[in-house]
Amino acid sequence: MGHLTTSPTIEPGQDGTMILNMGPQHPSTHGVLRLVLEIEGENVIRIMPDIGYLHTGIEKTCEAKFYQQVVVLTDRIDYLCPLTNNLCYVLAVEKLLGLEIPERAQWLRVLLNELTRINSHLVWLGTHALDIGAMSVFLYCFREREDVLRIFEMVSGQRMMTSYFRIGGLALEPPLGFFDRVKKFADSFPKRVDEYEELLTSNPIWVERTKGVAYISQEDAIALGATGPTLRASGVDFDLRRDIPYSSYDKFQFEVPVSTDSDVFARYILRVREMRESNKIVQQALAGMPSGPVKADAPKVVLPDREAMKTQMESLIYHFKIITEGFAVPEGEVYQAVESPRGEMGYYVVSDGTAKPYRVHMRGASFANLQALPKMCEGRLIADVVAAIGSIDIVLGEIDR
């Protein structure tokens, strides 16, 4: 956060250029991103992202909490896909513990993760279209997003900060009527995506504003650490769900959309196709949902059911122990990565054998993707900067942590 220095690297006035400050309260920066632009007429010469306005020290806070308490913090990192963050963290700790998770819990995690991806992409599509000037798409997207949020509320009691995945499984068995509701949503969703596509895909204004804009080559995208749709739009066929599977993603059939156009339009098309693929995964998860428990058989780690706690002495003792002392995790370190809607979300967790993590580090996909922004914008028109920011789909909570 170099906001005390007025011009971080850029010396104003060279060769008749001008320094323009964008953000941190600019509506198109999706949060509190500040960009310092050096412009010459309408052309961007240099661009310098300035971040840190939302830094809350989550990594430091994690070190002072028990392992099970950190789950709540992970929701707040990327607030558009809390369940993906929950999943990544609990997978990392389960790997440290060497814990086996029941199949039903794994499938439910996949199902909710794909709904989260749909939720996140809907917010992205709505706001991205709004940035570029298509107002009505926003209203359509938020209509469907509301359905997804109601599903989250039904299952976890919260619309956004779900904390539904716990170390060793899920917080609860989903309530009655949950699967019917998801089914109803998944059946109607492809038609809704058709509606968005009708509004945008062949809309001449949309195409004009996005085709050929914010180009980045494959080499640059890899070197700058871009992941997710930003990388796949540059022709790299890589998706962690398929290539390094976790949480039984290997049991699902889905396509990974790839494009070689590397522009804003390609990223738009990929994300829309990803929503359709996510919906397919949701349908598969509903059709093949295994039965069984949703919590691992590990009484020292997993909180007992309320019913067992009220009737059995041991359960009461375990409950008391976990809440007051936490549970010790064997020494070691793991790096667990999952495919978040924005790209590679990674958690590096180090344990020193106590009940609190020694170090938790989050690798935010947006944090790395943001570094690709200058490459996309430099030498191009200033009006396209807004389109470029929208196309990499940044979430500042994840960047600043």
Add this chain to the structure above:
Amino acid sequence: MPLVPAITDLELLTKHFAVAQLLAWNRAAVLSAKFDRDELSVSIAPSHIRESCAILRDDSQAQFNFLSDITAVDWYPSEPRFEVVYHLLSIPRRDRVRLKVRLPGSDPCVESITTVWPAADFFEREIFDLFGIQFHGHPYLRRLMMPEDWEGYPLRKDYPVEGYR
């Protein structure tokens, strides 16, 4: 998956391309290696980290072409105090490796790898900001998260969680 004992014998680990290539390049660069919980970690001598990264990136077998993450761990009060951790990913082979260097508590400094991967820019700035580790050769090593005039390095273990009041 249930836990199995970690493998630390270098000879047994040479079946991994990362270990084999680094040993073939310079035996002195590899201090130790560990295969634990399906993840490979290699400890590198601090003076060789940039070249090690370049070797693993350019090697036709290892193909670690992508930098996933860089972070640091503070092992206060033991010495060497800091550990900088690099996570590399091979997109063609779908494989990961973790490189680690240990740095002393007084004046911690390591070579920047921004020349190997420009992606290291923000990650190294973040570590400089929150741990106070210097990166030699970084083009613009300034605070990233905290204000410019902030005193202290918040992620160090001797920095209180509540901050100084």
